[in-house]
Amino acid sequence: MIIAANLKTNLTREKTAKYIAEVESFLSKNSISEEVFVFPATSSLNSHSGAVVVGAQNAYPTTNGAFTGEIGYEQLEEFGIKTILIGHSERRHIIGETQEELVKKFNFYKELGFKIIYCVGEPLEIREAGFDSMMEYISAQYEGIDALYENLIVAYEPVWAIGTGLTPTNEDIVAIHAELKKKSSAPLLYGGSVKVTNAAEVLALDGVDGVLVGSAALYAEHFCTMCEYAQSLSK
Protein backbone atom coordinates (compact mmCIF):
# COMPACT_ATOMS: atom_id res chain seq x y z
CA MET A 1 0.00 0.00 0.00
CA ILE A 2 0.97 3.62 -0.34
CA ILE A 3 1.18 6.02 2.58
CA ALA A 4 1.98 9.61 1.74
CA ALA A 5 2.51 12.66 3.95
CA ASN A 6 1.83 16.07 2.45
CA LEU A 7 3.53 18.46 4.87
CA LYS A 8 2.19 21.50 2.98
CA THR A 9 3.61 24.82 4.29
CA ASN A 10 4.72 23.32 7.59
CA LEU A 11 8.00 22.43 9.30
CA THR A 12 11.34 24.08 8.78
CA ARG A 13 14.23 22.47 6.92
CA GLU A 14 15.70 21.27 10.21
CA LYS A 15 12.41 19.88 11.52
CA THR A 16 11.71 18.19 8.19
CA ALA A 17 15.09 16.42 8.29
CA LYS A 18 14.30 15.17 11.81
CA TYR A 19 10.84 14.10 10.69
CA ILE A 20 12.13 12.09 7.75
CA ALA A 21 14.84 10.51 9.91
CA GLU A 22 12.22 9.47 12.47
CA VAL A 23 9.97 7.90 9.83
CA GLU A 24 12.95 6.19 8.21
CA SER A 25 14.08 4.70 11.50
CA PHE A 26 10.55 3.48 12.31
CA LEU A 27 10.18 1.78 8.92
CA SER A 28 13.48 0.05 9.31
CA LYS A 29 12.96 -1.06 12.95
CA ASN A 30 9.53 -2.44 12.11
CA SER A 31 10.52 -3.94 8.75
CA ILE A 32 7.81 -1.98 6.98
CA SER A 33 8.01 -2.47 3.25
CA GLU A 34 5.04 -0.35 2.15
CA GLU A 35 5.58 2.54 -0.26
CA VAL A 36 6.06 5.65 1.89
CA PHE A 37 6.23 9.16 0.45
CA VAL A 38 6.92 12.47 2.19
CA PHE A 39 6.26 15.79 0.44
CA PRO A 40 8.07 18.57 2.32
CA ALA A 41 7.81 22.31 1.71
CA THR A 42 9.99 23.33 -1.24
CA SER A 43 12.60 25.01 0.98
CA SER A 44 12.98 21.77 2.94
CA LEU A 45 13.77 19.56 -0.06
CA ASN A 46 17.02 17.68 0.29
CA SER A 47 18.74 14.56 -0.97
CA HIS A 48 17.60 11.45 0.82
CA SER A 49 18.42 7.81 0.49
CA GLY A 50 16.38 5.20 2.27
CA ALA A 51 12.93 3.68 2.18
CA VAL A 52 11.10 7.00 2.36
CA VAL A 53 10.62 8.59 -1.04
CA VAL A 54 10.82 12.37 -0.87
CA GLY A 55 8.74 14.24 -3.43
CA ALA A 56 7.97 17.82 -4.40
CA GLN A 57 4.62 19.41 -3.60
CA ASN A 58 4.92 21.51 -6.73
CA ALA A 59 7.29 22.65 -9.47
CA TYR A 60 6.99 24.65 -12.65
CA PRO A 61 7.05 22.85 -16.02
CA THR A 62 10.52 24.03 -16.93
CA THR A 63 14.10 22.93 -16.46
CA ASN A 64 15.10 26.46 -15.47
CA GLY A 65 14.45 30.00 -16.65
CA ALA A 66 12.75 33.27 -15.75
CA PHE A 67 9.81 32.17 -13.58
CA THR A 68 10.17 34.22 -10.42
CA GLY A 69 9.22 32.37 -7.29
CA GLU A 70 9.04 28.96 -8.97
CA ILE A 71 11.40 26.01 -9.05
CA GLY A 72 11.99 23.73 -12.01
CA TYR A 73 13.52 20.39 -12.84
CA GLU A 74 17.08 21.64 -12.28
CA GLN A 75 16.30 22.44 -8.65
CA LEU A 76 14.65 19.04 -8.12
CA GLU A 77 17.41 17.16 -9.86
CA GLU A 78 19.97 18.61 -7.45
CA PHE A 79 18.33 16.58 -4.71
CA GLY A 80 17.46 13.54 -6.79
CA ILE A 81 13.72 14.28 -6.54
CA LYS A 82 11.76 12.20 -9.07
CA THR A 83 8.28 12.38 -7.54
CA ILE A 84 5.77 15.22 -7.68
CA LEU A 85 2.25 16.06 -6.51
CA ILE A 86 0.13 17.66 -9.23
CA GLY A 87 -3.40 19.03 -9.01
CA HIS A 88 -3.71 19.30 -5.25
CA SER A 89 -6.94 21.07 -4.35
CA GLU A 90 -5.05 23.86 -2.60
CA ARG A 91 -3.21 24.57 -5.83
CA ARG A 92 -6.41 24.38 -7.88
CA HIS A 93 -8.64 26.36 -5.53
CA ILE A 94 -6.35 28.67 -3.52
CA ILE A 95 -3.52 29.29 -5.98
CA GLY A 96 -5.91 29.12 -8.96
CA GLU A 97 -4.09 26.62 -11.18
CA THR A 98 -6.22 25.70 -14.17
CA GLN A 99 -6.65 22.27 -15.72
CA GLU A 100 -4.66 23.52 -18.71
CA GLU A 101 -1.73 24.52 -16.49
CA LEU A 102 -1.88 21.22 -14.65
CA VAL A 103 -1.83 19.30 -17.93
CA LYS A 104 1.35 21.18 -18.97
CA LYS A 105 2.94 20.33 -15.65
CA PHE A 106 1.80 16.70 -15.91
CA ASN A 107 3.19 16.29 -19.42
CA PHE A 108 6.48 17.97 -18.59
CA TYR A 109 7.19 15.78 -15.55
CA LYS A 110 5.82 12.69 -17.29
CA GLU A 111 8.36 13.19 -20.09
CA LEU A 112 11.04 13.18 -17.40
CA GLY A 113 9.70 9.89 -16.02
CA PHE A 114 8.58 11.33 -12.69
CA LYS A 115 6.26 9.45 -10.40
CA ILE A 116 3.19 11.68 -10.37
CA ILE A 117 0.59 11.75 -7.63
CA TYR A 118 -2.27 13.44 -9.42
CA CYS A 119 -5.05 14.77 -7.17
CA VAL A 120 -8.71 15.06 -8.02
CA GLY A 121 -11.75 15.95 -5.93
CA GLU A 122 -14.89 18.00 -5.74
CA PRO A 123 -15.89 21.04 -3.65
CA LEU A 124 -18.92 20.84 -1.36
CA GLU A 125 -21.44 22.51 -3.67
CA ILE A 126 -20.65 19.99 -6.38
CA ARG A 127 -20.99 17.08 -4.00
CA GLU A 128 -24.35 18.46 -2.90
CA ALA A 129 -25.52 18.52 -6.52
CA GLY A 130 -25.55 14.69 -6.53
CA PHE A 131 -23.41 11.73 -7.59
CA ASP A 132 -23.67 12.27 -11.35
CA SER A 133 -22.70 15.96 -11.18
CA MET A 134 -19.87 15.07 -8.87
CA MET A 135 -18.53 12.41 -11.23
CA GLU A 136 -18.84 14.80 -14.16
CA TYR A 137 -16.81 17.42 -12.26
CA ILE A 138 -14.13 14.89 -11.31
CA SER A 139 -14.04 13.50 -14.87
CA ALA A 140 -13.13 16.97 -16.13
CA GLN A 141 -10.06 16.81 -13.90
CA TYR A 142 -8.86 13.82 -15.96
CA GLU A 143 -9.03 15.83 -19.19
CA GLY A 144 -5.65 15.98 -20.89
CA ILE A 145 -4.11 13.63 -18.32
CA ASP A 146 -2.59 10.35 -19.48
CA ALA A 147 -4.46 7.99 -17.19
CA LEU A 148 -2.39 5.09 -18.52
CA TYR A 149 0.95 6.62 -17.52
CA GLU A 150 2.88 3.85 -15.80
CA ASN A 151 4.25 6.10 -13.04
CA LEU A 152 0.88 7.55 -12.13
CA ILE A 153 -0.79 7.40 -8.74
CA VAL A 154 -4.17 9.10 -8.39
CA ALA A 155 -5.36 10.64 -5.11
CA TYR A 156 -9.05 11.29 -4.56
CA GLU A 157 -9.34 14.16 -2.11
CA PRO A 158 -12.74 15.81 -1.70
CA VAL A 159 -12.03 19.52 -1.16
CA TRP A 160 -14.55 19.74 1.68
CA ALA A 161 -12.83 16.91 3.56
CA ILE A 162 -9.38 18.50 3.54
CA GLY A 163 -8.36 19.85 6.92
CA THR A 164 -11.96 19.89 8.14
CA GLY A 165 -12.26 16.67 10.11
CA LEU A 166 -15.09 15.67 7.75
CA THR A 167 -14.86 12.57 5.58
CA PRO A 168 -17.21 10.90 3.12
CA THR A 169 -18.86 7.74 4.45
CA ASN A 170 -16.98 4.51 3.81
CA GLU A 171 -19.72 3.56 1.32
CA ASP A 172 -19.16 6.81 -0.57
CA ILE A 173 -15.41 6.28 -0.71
CA VAL A 174 -15.91 2.76 -2.07
CA ALA A 175 -18.46 3.96 -4.66
CA ILE A 176 -16.34 6.88 -5.87
CA HIS A 177 -13.16 4.82 -5.98
CA ALA A 178 -14.98 2.17 -8.02
CA GLU A 179 -15.93 4.85 -10.57
CA LEU A 180 -12.42 6.32 -10.62
CA LYS A 181 -10.87 2.90 -11.12
CA LYS A 182 -12.77 2.75 -14.42
CA LYS A 183 -10.83 5.83 -15.57
CA SER A 184 -7.39 4.60 -14.59
CA SER A 185 -5.95 1.41 -13.20
CA ALA A 186 -3.27 3.45 -11.39
CA PRO A 187 -3.11 2.99 -7.61
CA LEU A 188 -5.79 5.16 -6.03
CA LEU A 189 -5.29 6.92 -2.70
CA TYR A 190 -7.89 8.53 -0.50
CA GLY A 191 -7.07 11.86 1.16
CA GLY A 192 -9.01 14.26 3.36
CA SER A 193 -9.04 14.18 7.17
CA VAL A 194 -7.30 10.84 7.42
CA LYS A 195 -6.23 10.50 11.04
CA VAL A 196 -4.65 7.79 13.12
CA THR A 197 -8.18 7.03 14.36
CA ASN A 198 -9.72 6.31 10.94
CA ALA A 199 -6.71 5.32 8.80
CA ALA A 200 -6.98 1.57 9.33
CA GLU A 201 -10.67 1.65 8.42
CA VAL A 202 -10.08 3.71 5.27
CA LEU A 203 -7.09 1.62 4.18
CA ALA A 204 -9.18 -1.54 4.47
CA LEU A 205 -11.85 -0.28 2.03
CA ASP A 206 -12.23 -1.82 -1.42
CA GLY A 207 -10.52 0.23 -4.10
CA VAL A 208 -8.33 2.13 -1.62
CA ASP A 209 -4.65 1.51 -2.35
CA GLY A 210 -3.34 3.97 0.20
CA VAL A 211 -3.81 7.35 1.83
CA LEU A 212 -2.52 10.90 1.32
CA VAL A 213 -2.38 12.58 4.70
CA GLY A 214 -2.04 16.26 5.59
CA SER A 215 -2.45 17.58 9.13
CA ALA A 216 -2.31 14.23 10.94
CA ALA A 217 0.94 13.39 9.17
CA LEU A 218 2.64 16.34 10.85
CA TYR A 219 3.00 14.10 13.89
CA ALA A 220 5.68 11.66 12.80
CA GLU A 221 4.43 9.18 15.38
CA HIS A 222 0.92 9.22 13.92
CA PHE A 223 2.21 8.92 10.38
CA CYS A 224 4.36 5.96 11.42
CA THR A 225 1.36 4.28 13.01
CA MET A 226 -0.51 4.67 9.71
CA CYS A 227 2.40 3.01 7.91
CA GLU A 228 2.17 0.16 10.40
CA TYR A 229 -1.58 -0.21 9.75
CA ALA A 230 -0.90 -0.33 6.03
CA GLN A 231 1.67 -3.05 6.52
CA SER A 232 -0.68 -5.20 8.56
CA LEU A 233 -3.52 -4.72 6.08
CA SER A 234 -1.35 -5.07 3.02
CA LYS A 235 -3.40 -6.29 0.13
Ligand SMILES: O=C(CO)COP(=O)(O)O
Ligand atom coordinates in the same frame (compact mmCIF):
# COMPACT_ATOMS: atom_id res chain seq x y z
O1 LIG B 1 -4.70 17.73 1.54
C1 LIG B 1 -4.48 16.67 2.12
C2 LIG B 1 -3.37 15.82 1.69
O2 LIG B 1 -2.87 16.22 0.46
C3 LIG B 1 -5.30 16.21 3.25
O3 LIG B 1 -5.20 17.15 4.27
P1 LIG B 1 -5.77 16.77 5.71
O4 LIG B 1 -5.27 15.38 6.02
O5 LIG B 1 -5.22 17.82 6.63
O6 LIG B 1 -7.25 16.79 5.60
